[in-house]
Amino acid sequence: MRNSGQIIIKGIVQGVGFRPFVYSQAIRFNISGNVKNLGSEVRINAFGDNFEDFLCAVSKGTPLSKIDSVTVLEVTGNNPGTFYIEKSSRGELTGFIPPDVAICDDCISDIFQKGGRYENYWATSCVNCGPRYSIISDIPYDRERTTMDKFPMCKECLLEYESPKSRRHHAQTIACSSCGPGIFLLDKKGEQVCTDDPVKLAASLLDKGHIVAIRGIGGFHISCIESSAGKLKECLGRTEQPLAIMAKETAINNIAYVTPEDKVTLNSPEHPIVVLNKKDHGSHPDISNMNTIGCMLPYTGLHHLLFSKLKNPLLIMTSANAPGNPMVTETDMAVLKLNNCVDYFLTHNRFIQNRCDDSVVREGYIIRMSRGYAPKRKEIDLGNLCILGTGPELNSNISIYKSGFCYTSPHVGNVRNPPTLRYLAETVENIGSLTGANYDIIAHDMHPQFLSTKFAKEMTKETGAETVAVQHHRAHIAAAVADKPDEPVVGIATDGVGLGDDGKIWGGEIFSGVLTDLRRVAHLENVMMPGGDLATKFPERMLYGIMPEERVKDLLISRGWGQMEINLLEKQVEKKFNVAETSSTGRILDAASALLGICREKTFDGEPAMKLESAGASGKPDKWDLTYYKKDGCRIFSTKDLIQTAFDKTDSSKIPDIAASFEYNLARGIAKMAVDAANEAGIHKVALSGGVAYNHLFRETIKEEIISSDLEFIINSDYPLGDGCISFGQCIIAGMSKR
Structure with a gap:
């Protein structure tokens, strides 16, 4: 039995009350020695007959910590006879700081305790709760490297801070109404x-x-x-x-x-x-x-x-x-x-x-990853290079891979907006500083006009790093299968927009293979977007682009479109002037929403599809006939036929039933292509990603079709299904391509 040793614990051990926790366990097991914060690890020199019990206790960590490894070495130096906390030093940077978390029940009780020190104090917190990422400027996580440095502790707070019996022992956010923020x-x-x-x-x-x-x-x-x-x-x-x-x-x-x-x-x-x-x-x-x-x-x-x-x-x-x-x-x-x-x-x-x-x-799936969930740290082996993923253009964030871990920032937003682009740059600087990043590769979206792409190329001039372009939907699939990135998979990517290999706008894609060679084997039918982005704002334009027919024109006229507007739209589609082509799942849902009169103008991101889902929530879906064909070696699902079926049924069915049926059959059609691709390639895993997968009926229909075909269904619950996973996926593909 050992009675001494140096214990090295690596992981998220800062900002989680780890040193006071170790101190309390040392007192509990009559251990002498010391504990020191070294950035991404704590080093414990321990002496005592109960060493093994102490080791077992500290290896479990605190509620907010995450332990990567525990190593025991031979201790050097003499037994000091007491246990104390040493001053921190920077050390390695593989651990990271935890996200902000909610106030704990104990601190809530303190706030409402009559006559207590924290009664009615708004910024009450302890080692188990409160801000972390939002206040830190550098690591190791000590008060002088947080924005609490401006508020020196009063005598009473200092007593609690130094008391091993206190829940606020070495709590860097400790403050009260006498000394804290007002x-x-x-x-x-x-x-x-x-x-x-x-x-x-x-x-x-x-x-x-x-x-x-x-x-x-x-x-x-x-x-x-x-x-x-x-x-x-x-x-x-x-x-x-x-x-x-x-x-x-x-x-x-x-x-x-x-x-x-x-x-x-x-x-x-x-x-x-x-x-x-x-x-x-x-x-x-x-x-x-x-x-x-x-x-x-x-x-x-x-x-x-x-x-x-x-x-x-x-x-x-x-x-x-x-x-x-x-x-x-x-x-x-x-x-x-x-x-x-x-x-x-x-x-x-x-x-x-x-x-x-x-x-x-929503339903256990992260839509926006920020407070509480991010910054997020994920253990993954992508080799020895340091990689920055700059993300997409909408719903952006950034990821940094370094030394076996990927760190993803909180939600940044739409970097088309100059203030958000500046925030993206700030986030790269902040997360990069906290991780000690020195980039070898900067991965970015394949779209050359995305501001996140231009930002990546500007960074390469400053850093000398190599750039790697990653196709948007392949990044989606990579994020979904991050736990086993080397295994072949059939991937379903369903979202609104992403530049494809052929220069067209993708968004309803089936891929097959390993991540470094994901081949597009099936997709939704390419349809016209008259006016490009204008068709996303006014989805009736999208409807006519899919069905440039007299009955659609009659529908638009009945809704107040002028004959001149109709003529211009008709000529635009006929001559394909300023008309983009897309296989986007989101745009098809937009068109269905416009057809049913549910949403005629988009005022926020995802509105037509969200309102279609809401309308269909009370409906009963029916099975419709589905049409497929082959072109350029890919199997294609005809969404034009799906829209025509919905149009044919508008006179005889309720709107909720048609809305539900449209979502259900769109999902059936996509799932069928994925199942066929998996069977043809002998692949047993099918992954789903993309913002459309938040739609309950759509997602669950695909899941049921995959599982009923005796295939494994994979979906990401650790990262957003939407574009909040892209920067992470970019790091994965860039890293694997360079291994």
């Missing part, structure tokens, strides 16, 4: 409103219908009660886009169906927005005019204080940013940009080092 209420001009209790007054103003911008741990939310939701939407220019709500669990249960899995997600340390099915599809139309509603529980001390004083059962909580732009983080910028629709600002004076939006989850 909370303030400002009017729309940015002038402070005099009050002893800013949170109480803010709750009162919200109850009266005012709109209040609330500064959280990762940026500003814009908040109001339900009766003010219409006013807020009008002001933001998002009249159709659903808004998320924050409410206590009882209120959420009254509004929506909460499965046991949803309940776990809502209450998890991540506390994301969870998209739930409404109990009454027509309820709360000013918040969401769909069959679903995004709900989250209060996740900071400020939120819990606000709800304790609020009379209304729920609050709208939407990110303070224009669509596709970064979340507003600083108070002066919030006052400048939001005062046209915000009446008051509830803010604080702790600097937000790294902005972080709310994560969004």
